[in-house]
Amino acid sequence: MKKGRAFFISSLFLPVRLSPLKMTTAMLENAHPLWEQFRQELQSVSSLGQWTQLRDRYLSRQRGLITLEVKKLGRLSAEERPSAGQRLNVLKVQVEKALENHYQLLKEQERFRQLQSERIDVTLPGYYPRRGRIHPLRRIQREMEEIFMRMGFQVALGPELEWDYYNFEALNMPPGHPARDTQDTLYITENLLLRTHTSPVQIRTMQQQPPPVRIVVPGKVFRRDAVDATHSPMFHQMEGLVVDAGITFADLKGTLEAFLKELFSPQTRVRFQPSYFPFVEPGAEVVISCIFCSGTGCRVCKQNGWIEVMGAGMVHPKVLQKVGYDPETYTGFAWGMGIDRIAMLKYQIDDLRIFFENDVRFLSQF
Amino acid sequence: MRISLNWLKEYLNPPDLPVLEQELIHRLTMIGLPVESTEKQGDDVILDLEITTNRPDCLNHLGVAREVAAQLELSVQPPESSHVVGLEMGKVEVSIENPEECPRYAARLVKDVTVAESPRWLRQRLEAVGQRPINNLVDVTNYVLLELGHPLHAFDYHKLQGGCIVVRLAREGETLQTLDGIKRALDASMLAICDASRPVALAGIMGGTESEISTATRTVLLESAYFKPFSIRATAKKLGMRTEASYRFERGADPEIPVKALNRACRLIEQLNAGKTAGPLIDLYPGRVERQPIRLRRQRIKQVIGVSFEPAFVEGLLTLLGFEIVSSQPEEWVVQPPTFRADIEIEDDLVEEIVRHYGYERIPSTYPSPGLPEKALNYPRQESVLIEGLTASGFSEAVNYIFSTPVQEAEFWGESRPMIPIANPLTEEDSHLRTTLMAGLLTSLRRNFNYGNHEVRLFEIGKVFIPGTSGRLEDFRESNRLGLVASGVSYAAYWSAARDELNFLNIKGMLESFFSELGIEADFRPATGFGFLHPGVSAELSINEQPVGWAGELHPRLKDSFKFVQRVFLAELNLDPVYALPFPEPFYEPLSRFPAVERDISFLIDKTKEYGKLKRAIKSVNCPDLKDIQLIDLYQGSRLPEGKVSLTIRLAFQNPERTLTQQEVNQYCESVLALLRSRFAAEGRS
Known part of the structure; x- marks a missing residue:
């Protein structure tokens, strides 16, 4: 390899020294007097222009020195003519050959000079194509969608302005339900509101198709929360829903464990703790071993080694009934997680507000 | 909910925990009572438990003790709360006019009251869990609240006009100064505790100052009632109040506990020598509801959880949690939930109780067999094609709030346009829903300029909300939009190239290329109707003669008012018609062998x-x-x-x-x- 490169460099980049033609002793003894003269002149040829002049001086069809010698042959006697002719022939071949060799040398020299002149500073900044970036929230959302799509899920979408019925009532939160308090709602009218979670799309999807259902629902959600480092009146959720005959809590565990290990790392430990959401029963809080300290305790996990990442549970029979699914035949599980929160964890962002400032210095990092 | 471990142990039998404190914390978390923090206080440990809204029964020490006992297989020792014989007769008339809101009202007089500071042990108990001691009588009601979870109220009996209690809805125009000193106007939807002539307390929420216990109080009327959640919740919400009492009544108190709680309080008062229980115990219970027992099938547990449970485990656990096994068969049971568990309504609620104490950790992880839906859901595939084009053209994605204000949008449109108002906005900046992405994008642009970023190309894909023409808010329309703003040079990254400022044709070319990827040919025609655009550099876009948006240069007037020094180009497209078009499938067209x-x-x-x-x-x-x-x-x-x-x-x-x-x-x-x-x-x- 090294040898090859050394060869490459010398053949292309080193100047080729002009070396005198090597002559055999026999040739020298018999040499035509013009040969020595030609050799002298050839040695001083250092450009293609001079080379052309020299070639014409000796080989031009009208006035070339060798041409003139050939023309003189006619004046010689019949005895002298063959040997003199042969001598001239040898001279002509030698001159042509020497010219050809010299031409190659000059060509190489010229190429070398050209390459030298075309040399650039390859350490100058490249002409970097100016690409834009997708928002980090879309980036993480796509990553999550893709994992679920590989697991056979479809992406479902729904409206952001939603009816009370879909946002609360069909999800087992009738008017007056205390869980409504935990989702402080922005209302347009008594019945129309900004959805507080992506769960209404569960209802809309189930109303439109019979089981089996396997969807994830990404989207914006809204709460009547003042803006601070961890709260925002608008954030993003991804909801998931699986309904079929024979779906169990064990399936919920398996599916979400597979997802979280794929999203974070295969070493991630996943824990399910009982919790309460009105539209599931049993309900669970899903926590993972802290991705920063692997569970030994740090600032992010508030020293307890675990981080909450989603709420989940088995779809409440009343929810199934509302959409006309028979809860005796079909069971299902659902979950919801904050896309913003996952993005903050994965990209180590400590302030939610930066997502909505759209500073290009921030956006260009993703 | 702050729980003192020493206090909790009083209700456990045996009182010594068979596990270490750390293990207890873990177990509590794993049965759905996560411990948010712990705090050492002398020989005691205070646990701060996060109690979900469905478990008001755990908002007290006895309730948590019940859960701990079930988890550790101990038994529960409730405090003494049997009837106290009154020494003197006393006459109190109680009537309930609205049993729907107040199904039960119990009361008792305490005479010869000496209002004083509570003894040390009581004060310490209260302080340990964050409750400020006030005086012996009030402290006793708070103690019972934290012990049994039932809110009591103490009235200065002599301040009650006519010496009687009437539970009724307030009348329009009635007012009450509550204990927080605020004079509140009541209305006919609010349940009030009244004397002969006027409200003296907001039922289940807060008492009134006029009948408040003071050092001059000689006779106390203790109230222990059961109020319906919906009534308390509606009133508390309307008045913007949230108290320890309302918090519990809203979530569902135990209708069977009022008398026990009253007895418990009377016993404590006598124990503290703070007064003498008097007269008969009054217990009006017009709203008793029989709860139906619930059928639980072993097969259902398996169907929902994926694990089979031993009948003995199921029965044992439910019993420990206070459930009554009404009948037991090999494969199913009939179960009566305890009255303090208002959250238990259906069979699956019982399933959760079992699996919660069994441990979610012990359930295996399986993967659901793939049930394939009949049809693919609609999904706008065009979106990712657009995003690819946009990012390749140097645009980064912005996400803005969907909120806006009429002032902000009028500045852009040059006129006020109808917008959808939010009925209960948190701030003035969030008062309406946006009708264009531009207000947000221009704000983002300005922010970037302020940060010193002069090369800015931003796009946003999001919804705008268009009010219906009828004037009815319900007639709104959600519309998917693509908005973009761009300012700076056209080839910024090429340091040796000429630095031409972006112009309209750059933007137009980009838009054309995005459309071309979608197989769409858009027409750009000179536009005049867009007041926010430079009149000479504005185009209306249409696809198949249908208008879909506009593009152009920001009007110099707006540029000045935003204090921009660079030219700004902007465009907004309605994506709904774009998404409605069929996704372009390429067709091979034979290549001509004959040169063009x-x-x-x-x-x-x-x-x-x-x-x-x-x-x-x-x-x-x-x-x-x-x-x-x-x-x-x-x-x-x-x-x-x-x-x-x-x-x-x-x-x-x-x-x-x-x-x-x-x-x-x-x-x-x-x-x-x-x-x-x-x-x-x-x-x-x-």
């Missing part, structure tokens, strides 16, 4: 003529071999007659089956030129 012939034609034309119209006209020439029309030069300068521009257009002709002859191509060009001469007064130029 290109011809350039140059001509002079009035400046006022639009190239777009000209191109459309050329396209309409009947020439199937004309494959492409490209503008390759536009010259305007002093060498040309006034008001004229010179255009050079390259026409490409190709036939799939043969080589075109010079003569044919000449003819084609001639007919194009003829058309330009007749329709656009073009003058040929060579």
